[in-house]
Amino acid sequence: MRTIEVAADRRLVEVDHATPEPGPGQVRLDVAYCGICGSDLHFRDVPELFPAGTVPGHELSGRIAVLGPEVDGWTVGDRVCVLPFAQCGECELCRSGNEQVCPHAVANGVGLGTGRPGAYADAVIVDQRMLFALPDEVDDRAGALVEPLAVAVRAVAQAAVPVDQPVLVLGGGPIGLLTALVLRERGYERAVLVSRNAARARLAESLGLRTAAADDVEPPVAVFECAGTPAAARQAVELLRPLGVVMLVGLSLEPLELPAPPVVINELQIRGVITYRRREFAEAIELLAARRIPADRVITGTVPLSQAEEAFRTLTRPGHAHVKVLLAP
Ligand SMILES: [Zn+2]
Ligand SMILES: [Zn+2]
Missing domain, CATH: 3.40.50.720 (NAD(P)-binding Rossmann-like Domain)
Structure with a gap:
């Protein structure tokens, strides 16, 4: 599979990897779109946040390609978006309804830098728990807008x-x-x-x-x-x-x-x-499904994965006219 990684010199480079298999409770997604986040733009310059080899990308939509063991309730081909924080569901904060500040959320998250590889890639492994189904009213592009x-x-x-x-x-x-x-x-x-x-x-x-x-x-x-x-x-x-x-x-x-x-x-x-509860993530999907948020106007550009570096340069130029730009594998 193809990924875009932060190299030691901080450039975004395309790298080929063997496509990973999902572990227990995980699925592999074919990425449809992944938004470029303002934090990606800033963190790529900071090795402590995005160490060399980081695959960014936490604003994604896609389709389930492979189910790992012990996954239930999901089917290959399902259209989904992903809550990229690894809210554990078991700690005291999660159990008290404050999963947005779960201590595992960022540390083991997807595409957040020091956790697991993100969706600047044509495929990504995520936990079943992170999946949210996209209704027909929310297309793949709008699905990448759910996270922000x-x-x-x-x-x-x-x-x-x-x-x-x-x-x-x-x-x-x-x-x-x-x-x-x-x-x-x-x-x-x-x-x-x-x-x-x-x-x-x-x-x-x-x-x-x-x-x-x-x-x-x-x-x-x-x-x-x-x-x-x-x-x-x-x-x-x-x-x-x-x-x-x-x-x-x-x-x-x-x-x-x-x-x-x-x-x-x-x-x-x-x-x-900076983050959200599961309920708020679901509300974002509902707002898009009800067409209350004009996703097609907020998304001002879509560029191929291979042009991530150029897209980053455009988006860090002062005064540029873009709002949200998506990468498409
Ligand atoms: Zn973001
Ligand atoms: Zn927790």
């Missing part, structure tokens, strides 16, 4: 602010745009998206979302920081109303330096969110 959409679903739920209040999304990339779309779906009519990228702002407007410049918004009760930069986090605490909440959606690798006075004096909350 689940992040947005949880971010909006965790902010838990009243729907009649002003809320703000900073950043018009995939997570920012999906968060703004979920906010609309949940009835937040005063949600505003701020994107410094003009092309992304235009796309958001063409989808009927409200956009504005950061210096031209009413003080929000919640800011979804989806730009992943220290500057955006700082802006969030400066804009918020007293008692407001900053949802840090996604992972900035740089330290955050936040001004203490607005945080302390205004009793602001700062919360992180």
